[in-house]
Amino acid sequence: MQKSLTNASVLVTGGAGFVGSHLVDTLGATTDVTVLDDLSTGEAERVPPSARLVTGDVRDREFITEMVAETDVIFHQAGLVSVAQSTEVPYESHTVNATGTVNVLEAAREYDTRVVVASSAAVYGDPTYTPIDESHPLNPTSPYGLDKLTADHYCRLYHDLYGVETVALRYFNIFGPGQTAGDYAGVISVFIDQALSGEDITVHGDGEQTRDFVYVADVVQANRLAAETDSVGEAFNVGTGDSISVRELAEMVREITDANVDIIHTDPREGDIDHSVADISNARTHLEFDPTVSFRDGLERTIEWWESRTDTN
Ligand code: NAD
16 A cells, blocks of 8 residues: 655654665654664764654664554664675674664564665675666675665565565665765765865775765655555665766866865775666656756765865864
8 A cells, every 4th residue: 555654653763874864854844753773873963853863773673663663654774884894793784784674574564564674786796787777686795785685685575475565775875965984984975085184085996996876865765755655565776877987986076175186096995896887767667766966966065065064173
């Protein structure tokens, strides 16, 4: 049955994080919104006053069940997000990303709640062809990718076995305001941080690797559509269908920030894939997903946010 977000009671796990907080910002006052987050990487200040923040862990099954009661839609964004970290602590990645999702699905099964789950392009592993559609082989190369694949498959199974209304969204590389730098940050945040700090921009390898960078507002759009679609029990790619090389990205960051820095090349990163771009035909057809923010616009907005942060620090 098709659902509506208007006047719905919504739970956003990971709602104090990058994607989750953008989503919560758009849900506004007409929806009753609760954010569940353990604040491991998320920040309480990101949760707007219109939403209720409850601090807790998706690994705590009883607690999750309590939180899901009386909820119409769950946006499950909480996760241990770093591929590199998952390789250091695979057990933790498994319990948060896989078991945490099963906890959410179990509660959804009990209370007949729709669940939109943040999956990842990492489920595909090294692409054997591009653009990558949802039928591409699933060969994750990290604990993170395997745990996301487990979560993604569980979504389908909970739909097929128990009739739970699930949608898994396989995000490609997301960027936008609110994504910060750090050891595990996306390449865009790292380049902006370097350019604004007057440091040379470091590109791993020759920079010819390409990625499908999708602006966070478009990922929010995909989530909202998934909450209301009747195409449940499915997994959809969420990207733009376009790609850009890391070298081009570095040059664009330098140009927009007007930074007087060099672009230097370091050793290729082990395990880095060469080319990644999503085929988003299924999301276009079934969710009516239509990414609206061009890469350049998104990058300008992201850099503006970084500059405003730097000004206030
Ligand atoms: P983020 O780290 O900003 O957000 C994740 C949030 O989950 C944080 O607020 C964190 O505090 C919370 N969290 C972590 N472990 C938790 C736990 N055990 N219990 C409760 N809360 C917990 O990351 P993001 O970029 O906003 O990612 C959101 C989701 O999208 C994640 O599931 C991630 O795996 C997925 N994803 C992100 C990208 C990307 O490019 N950012 C790409 C593919 C998939």
